[in-house]
Amino acid sequence: MQEVSSNLSLKELYEIDEHLWLEETIKLLKAHHLEELDLENLIEELENLGRRDKARVASLLEQVIRHLLLLQYWKEESEYNSGHSRAEIRSFRTQLKRNLTTNLYQFLEKELPLIYDDALGYVLEKTEGKLNNLPQSCTYTLEQLLDINYLPEIM
Incomplete structure (x- = not known):
């Protein structure tokens, strides 16, 4: 699955595998690669977390x-x-x-x-x-x- 994710944008990955999207998002945050984040889906997930x-x-x-x-x-x-x-x-x-x-x-x-x-x-x-x-x-x-x-x- 790791190979698949390297060929996809983070937005595309979110549609296919939310868990893998989350792992990749965490890696980007830890590496301070903020410009690569899928902010739209990240915001949605954070809002959902608060509601849950x-x-x-x-x-x-x-x-x-x-x-x-x-x-x-x-x-x-x-x-x-x-x-x-x-x-x-x-x-x-x-x-x-x-x-x-x-x-x-x-x-x-x-x-x-x-x-x-x-x-x-x-x-x-x-x-x-x-x-x-x-x-x-x-x-x-x-x-x-x-x-x-x-x-x-x-x-």
């Missing part, structure tokens, strides 16, 4: 909220599933801790109401609308949601 990171932490936070709501409000299931919910909460928080940066923390702060709405919709669907005591807006702080030891009072 935001989507990942938003998804993990939504999972924490889902399980907290189920643990806190779904009485008939909590007897059977509270251990599972607590373990899931811990797992998602651990993953969040590993992926969180200052920028992503600020993103979660800003997006918390929307993330909560998505989690609430999931919980209502999962419980087939049986829970009518769920808060319509998030009552958890981001600090609580990220705190490995925080669990809400069971309703």
Whole structure:
């Protein structure tokens, strides 16, 4: 494949083999050959990377909220599933801790109401609308949601 890449422009390589394009781009960056970079695709990839990171932490936070709501409000299931919910909460928080940066923390702060709405919709669907005591807006702080030891009072 290396021979193929020497006969292709970086833009052409991107269309054929993104991974090889990435390797070649890294080599160019390390060698400070900035004039040879495929800036259009590099910018697109960097933007995609940022979106993926935001989507990942938003998804993990939504999972924490889902399980907290189920643990806190779904009485008939909590007897059977509270251990599972607590373990899931811990797992998602651990993953969040590993992926969180200052920028992503600020993103979660800003997006918390929307993330909560998505989690609430999931919980209502999962419980087939049986829970009518769920808060319509998030009552958890981001600090609580990220705190490995925080669990809400069971309703």
